[in-house]
Amino acid sequence: MAPMATDFGDDEGRVSQKLIDYHAARARGGVGLIIMEVTGIDALFPYMPRTVGLWSDDLIPGYRRLTDAVHAHGAMIFPQVAHPGPDSLCALLTGVEAVGPTAGIVNDITKTACRQLAADEIPPIVEQYARTARRAREAGCDGIELHAAHGYMLLGSFLSPVRNRRTDAYGGSTEGMMRFPLEVIRAVRAMVGPGFPIVLRISGDEMVAGGRTLRETLDIAPIFVEAGVDAFHVSSGAYPDLSWRVIPPTGTPFGLNVHLSAALKQVVDVPVMVVGRITDPRQAEDILCRGEADMTVMGRALLADPDLPVKAAEGRFDEIAPCIGCGLGCVVAREQGADTTCLVNPAVGREAETALVPADGPRKVLVAGGGPAGLMAAAVAAERGHSVDLFERTQTLGGLYTLASVAPGKQELTLVIQYLHGRAVRAGVRIHLGSEVTPQLLRRESPDVVIVATGSKPCGPVLPGMDRPNVLCARELVAGRIPLPTGRVLVAGGGTVGLEVAEIIAEAGRGDGRTSVRVVEAREEVGMDMFSEARTLLLERLEALGVELLPCTRLASISLGGAGFDWVVAALGAEPLDTLSAPAEEAGIEVRVVGDARQPRQAVAAIAEGFEAGRSI
Ligand SMILES: Cc1cc2nc3c(=O)[nH]c(=O)nc-3n(C[C@H](O)[C@H](O)[C@H](O)COP(=O)(O)O)c2cc1C
Numbered sequence: 187m188a189p190m191a192t193d194f195g196d197d198e199g200r201v202s203q204k205l206i207d208y209h210a211a212r213a214r215g216g217v218g219l220i221i222m223e224v225t226g227i228d229a230l231f232p233y234m235p236r237t238v239g240l241w242s243d244d245l246i247p248g249y250r251r252l253t254d255a256v257h258a259h260g261a262m263i264f265p266q267v268a269h270p271g272p273d274s275l276c277a278l279l280t281g282v283e284a285v286g287p288t289a290g291i292v293n294d295i296t297k298t299a300c301r302q303l304a305a306d307e308i309p310p311i312v313e314q315y316a317r318t319a320r321r322a323r324e325a326g327c328d329g330i331e332l333h334a335a336h337g338y339m340l341l342g343s344f345l346s347p348v349r350n351r352r353t354d355a356y357g358g359s360t361e362g363m364m365r366f367p368l369e370v371i372r373a374v375r376a377m378v379g380p381g382f383p384i385v386l387r388i389s390g391d392e393m394v395a396g397g398r399t400l401r402e403t404l405d406i407a408p409i410f411v412e413a414g415v416d417a418f419h420v421s422s423g424a425y426p427d428l429s430w431r432v433i434p435p436t437g438t439p440f441g442l443n444v445h446l447s448a449a450l451k452q453v454v455d456v457p458v459m460v461v462g463r464i465t466d467p468r469q470a471e472d473i474l475c476r477g478e479a480d481m482t483v484m485g486r487a488l489l490a491d492p493d494l495p496v497k498a499a500e501g502r503f504d505e506i507a508p509c510i511g512c513g514l515g516c517v518v519a520r521e522q523g524a525d526t527t528c529l530v531n532p533a534v535g536r537e538a539e540t541a542l543v544p545a546d547g548p549r550k551v552l553v554a555g556g557g558p559a560g561l562m563a564a565a566v567a568a569e570r571g572h573s574v575d576l577f578e579r580t581q582t583l584g585g586l587y588t589l590a591s592v593a594p595g596k597q598e599l600t601l602v603i604q605y606l607h608g609r610a611v612r613a614g615v616r617i618h619l620g621s622e623v624t625p626q627l628l629r630r631e632s633p634d635v636v637i638v639a640t641g642s643k644p645c646g647p648v649l650p651g652m653d654r655p656n657v658l659c660a661r662e663l664v665a666g667r668i669p670l671p672t673g674r675v676l677v678a679g680g681g682t683v684g685l686e687v688a689e690i691i692a693e694a695g696r697g698d699g700r701t702s703v704r705v706v707e708a709r710e711e712v713g714m715d716m717f718s719e720a721r722t723l724l725l726e727r728l729e730a731l732g733v734e735l736l737p738c739t740r741l742a743s744i745s746l747g748g749a750g751f752d753w754v755v756a757a758l759g760a761e762p763l764d765t766l767s768a769p770a771e772e773a774g775i776e777v778r779v780v781g782d783a784r785q786p787r788q789a790v791a792a793i794a795e796g797f798e799a800g801r802s803i
Contacts, residue, residue, distance in 0.1 A: 187212055187220045188461050188485030189266040189331065189387075190516065191234055192526045194535055199226060199239035201248035204535055206255045211537040212488055213261035216495030220256060221331050221385070221419070221483070224339075225265035227311075227318040230280050233270040233339075234520075240265065240321040241314070249325035262328040264385060267318050269311060271340030272300040272349070273425075286343050287350040287357060287366075294426065305354055308366055311340070315370045316377040319384075329383030329416070330374070334367050336389055336432050337397065337424030341367045345388070346424055348397050364406055368413045375414035383416040385459070390446025392424035393431065400446060404453045417457040419483060420447040433486075434463050435720035436511040437595025441469060448478040459483050465509045467498035489516055489528045492537075504608050507531055508601040513717030514790040521718075530602055532794040540801065545570045551803060552577065552633035553615075554623035554766055557585020559781025559792035560639030561606035566800025567637075568613035575631065576615050579622040583607050585641050586782065587789050589664050593686035594693065594727070602789070625769040635776040637799050638767055639792075642760035642782035649678075651744030652756060660687045660757035670694045672701045673752035678741050680707025681715050684757035685724055691755070692731040702732065704751075706739040715788065760786040778803075 194205040209220055226232055226239030239245060249265070256263045272286035277296040284293060284300035285307070291300045303311075319330050333339050337346030344350050344366040350357045356365050367386075374384055388407075391400040407418065422443050423431025434442055440463045447460035461483035464470050470482035487494055491507035498506070507530040515527035515534065526535050533540040548571050553564040556578030568574040582588060584603040591599035610617065621627070628636065644659050651657070660683050662668045672695050677688045688703045695701025705712060705728075712735050713721040728735065744754055764783045771777055778799040781792030 191223045193236040195238035207537040210255040211492040213256040213259035215493035220263045222265045227314040231274040253326035264329045266331045268333040269340040316373040319374040331385040335387040371413040386415045387419040390420045394427045419459045430719040532797040549634040553637045555639035556583040559796035562796030563799040564615040565610040574615045577621045638779045642786040671753035676751040677705040679757035680712030704734040708740045
């Protein structure tokens with residue numbers, strides 16, 4: 187399991203029960219080796235709020251409880267020991283200035299620049315690494331990982347020519363850039379002795395202008411082995427220019443670093459692990475069989491399903507909750523100050539509290555709507571022993587989420603529906619397609635509980651002129667119910683839907699000599715609701731297609747021939763569609779409204795609400 191910052195520690199950097207339950211669930215699910223998220227080495231330089239640390243001996247007992255819980259299930263655990271360097275939020279959290287190889291590296295979140303570490307400040311940090319490794323061993327950890335990848339954190343920054351512009355002994359040449367990481371490796375080895383594995387996480391190729399190339403990585407890897415590295419953990423990319431390779435979003439290649447681990451294996455004789463968009467255990471097996479890596483590492487796939495390894499071992503591939511790389515739960519939620527979660531697994535970080543318990547007595551549950559919220563609610567209610575019927579008005583499951591999978595590169599979204607459908611069927615949900623729930627049907631079925639998951643409809647005319655015939659609805663276009671417009675097209679609304687529909691139209695009209703697409707958005711940036719890495723890639727594609735983006739622009743009204751557009755595509759959001767709550771309540775039926783029917787939002791919220799509804803009946 188790959189290191190993933192969860193912020194599940196407490197404010198003092200201690201291991202919490204939440205973190206223990208989270209890792210114990212992955213160990214129980216069959217993970218062989220958990221590489222834990224960043225473990226800080228200095229309280230003054232925290233990575234994020236609530237990032238755990240091992241900067242003093244009194245933090246050891248907490249880690250001991252964690253390692254005991256993981257070992258109880260036969261798994262091993264390595265903390266990822268790291269000084270965050272320029273990527274510490276210290277400027278906000280502890281009031282000290284961040285440090286780096288070179289002054290002026292600006293932190294994305296604090297918007298402040300780091301100062302350059304003086305050469306004589308480095309040996310004490312080397313010592314902190316060694317002491318942290320010693321504490322990890324005392325806490326029962328099975329080894330450690332040193333984070334030197336992605337031109338990120340302190341070691342990664344020293345090792346990357348993009349960030350390390352020093353001219354002293356700690357920079358200036360490949361040898362200079364390796365000096366600090368090598369000193370750390372040697373000091374750790376000297377402190378922990380032999381037989382305590384040290385993994386080095388490294389970008390096989392930074393793939394950015396002026397960054398380290400694969401050729402150079404192959405040259406330096408054997409030197410790290412000589413210094414005491416027992417295994418490599420290979421990813422790619424470098425902050426800030428190529429960060430999408432670090433947490434690759436939906437639509438990026440699966441196993442995107444495998445060629446790098448395969449190359450590294452040719453030059454070192456220690457194990458090489460590979461990470462990055464390895465989501466299907468059969469794909470992982472292929473990588474091993476082809477000899478492209480000695481171990482495969484999964485990150486988000488194990489947030490999505492802690493039981494992935496056990497299910498794979500038992501051949502229950504269809505039962506695995508799929509990671510589609512959406513980043514909505516693991517990254518975006520955290521950025522917005524909410525807890526880490528996962529689109530397909532709302533139980534992340536709440537493993538103990540959400541363990542499904544059988545219902546007191548079976549009740550008759552009717553679910554109206556077969557989108558993600560309805561499917562999850564139905565599955566969970568049935569898993570707990572309720573008698574569940576799900577009615578879907580159309581002939582297909584998935585609701586609006588199916589439309590979301592139409593945009594370029596988003597086809598894998600259908601895996602989510604496939605998974606939720608399978609889960610509902612296995613739990614015994616009776617699914618009725620082509621059946622709309624009406625008040626009559628409610629009376630006839632007379633359920634104990636109705637879950638309203640009937641979704642949303644596009645916003646009504648919010649602007650004067652929106653009822654004109656040259657105004658098209660984004661949803662209708664994406665669904666293929668009306669032909670794509672050509673000519674001068676204005677997309678009103680620059681959220682995910684607006685940007686994606688712009689891409690679809692621009693792509694279809696490419697080279698026809700007459701189609702041009704502009705997107706207007708009232709907020710100061712487009713794609714504000716997106717996972718930033720997906721946004722970066724989408725904006726690059728839109729630029730290549732010549733789509734013009736106009737943030738900070740409010741559409742006042744739409745008039746005939748007004749601003750010179752042939753078509754306006756409305757992507758201005760949605761409003762809830764719920765015609766059932768009132769009649770159900772009138773009939774004395776218990777009602778839960780979930781997903782867009784409650785308030786239109788992204789699927790991560792809808793699925794979480796479906797889960798809660800199913801759990802609480
Ligand atoms: C929420 C989140 C937090 C992460 N935190 C770390 C981290 O603390 N250290 C690190 O080296 N990589 C971190 N990563 C990168 C992952 O270890 C992994 O390389 C990446 O997610 C790609 O693998 P995957 O496609 O299997 O998820 C993080 C990724 C995610 C999604």
